[in-house]
Structure formats: structure tokens, C-alpha cells
Amino acid sequence: MQVSETRQKMNRVQQFRLYLDNTQSLDDVYNLLNQLSSDVLDMYPHIACRTQCNSCCKGTSMPAITPAEWAKVHDYLLRFYTEEQREALITRTREMYNPRKALYWGVHDTIQQPANMDKLRSFREVLTQLTDTQCPMLVNETCSVYMSRPAKCRAHGGFLYVFGEYTQLHACESEVEKMEIKLKEQGSRNVLMPVWNDFEARIVEKFNEPNATSTILPIWLLTHLHKGELIEDAVAEPDFEAFREKDM
């Protein structure tokens, strides 16, 4: 990488809030996330997220999705999935959800908490019980909604996540451990990365209705079925409580 190119990437990451404030659509935010993620991975070559890793789509990682992001996934499922693919998606989502519905709602409830250490503890408690699941959109080890994937899926590995006083790499445990080793080697805890929480706040506040509820993809999908088929229009605020106790 040439020096001017490196400087350009560093400037972009340093000024990410300015770029973020200028986003006018969810697509703008997605494009910015893609660009910054690529910039950060270029600056920190030890981060493994570039290698088509899909471990984030399995087990303990359950991205929180706002209604506006779900609407994009929903639209993608209607336009680009075949009827058979949608049927298979609904079946595998139900198979994962029904035996574990209390845990899935545990994740849902945790998502609604403010970002602090209690929330981090709640996530650790509930997510560690979901290691045998995966995102229903993961098909043949690949994200089947890649072009419409939610913001959080675009931010793995290259962003910081702030929980109250505590800041960590927005990544899997092995990447967090690797980063800790790098920080010890460099002798300081300074890292140049955008903050995921700022993106989350922008998406919630600017591109969703006030007080919109975020939840996980399996719950979004299962609250959008009628007679076993995906309904035509995405609903920003389904009656989540009506679904909580049901098998779906």
C-alpha cells in the first residue's frame, strides 16, 4: 500500500463520525461500513475477517436488526429467493427456534437493554446456551442475503464496541485475544477503529421510527409468516408479545 493511500484510509477512519453524520440513507451507512471495514482490515493485517470466515454467523453471534434493516432482508427474500428457497428457510428457522424459544426471546430482551456491562453479562449468559444454532440466512456456509446483510454483519472485526466504561473489539473471542497480544506488543492500547455504537445509534435514530424495536433475524422472519408463507410487506412493529409463547 502506498503512503498516500494509507494516509487516506487513516483519515477516513479518524473522521468516521463526520462521514456517518452525512449519510442520507441506510444504503449510505452500509457503503460506509463496507469502506471503513476494508480500511481497518488493511491497517491491521492480522485480523482474520477477510478470509470469508462465517463463524460470526454461527452459534453465539446473533446480530440485532432494526426494522429498516429487516425490511431490506425481507425484500431480498421476496425478490431473489425462489419459493422453494423460502420454504426451506422457514423450515430451518422453525427447527432451530421452536426447541429454544425461551433462549431466543432472552436474546430479544437483552437487545432492548441499554449498552452497559449488565447487557454484556446478559448476552454472555444467554448466548453461550445457543452454540448449536446459526443464522437461518447462512446457506452452504455462505450468507444467502449478502448484498442486503444487516449493518452489524458488516462491522465484524474492524470496529470497537463500547459497553459503558468497557470497550472491546467487535469480533469473536479469538480475534479479541489476538488484538490483546498486538496491543501488548505495541505497548499501548491505542487503536484506530470506528465505534460500532455510533453506527447503531445513527441507524436507529435516523432510518427507523422513534422507539422502534430491534430483534434477531429468526424472530423477524417468524413474525412475518401467514399460513406458512412470508407476507408481502415488512411490518416495522409486529406484536412481538403475541408471538413470545407460541411455537411458530
Ligand code: SF4
Ligand atoms: S470476527 Fe472472528 S468469526 Fe467473525 S468474521 Fe472475523 S474472524 Fe470470523
Ligand code: SF4
Ligand atoms: S445475515 Fe448473513 S452475514 Fe449476517 S449473520 Fe446471517 S448469514 Fe451471517
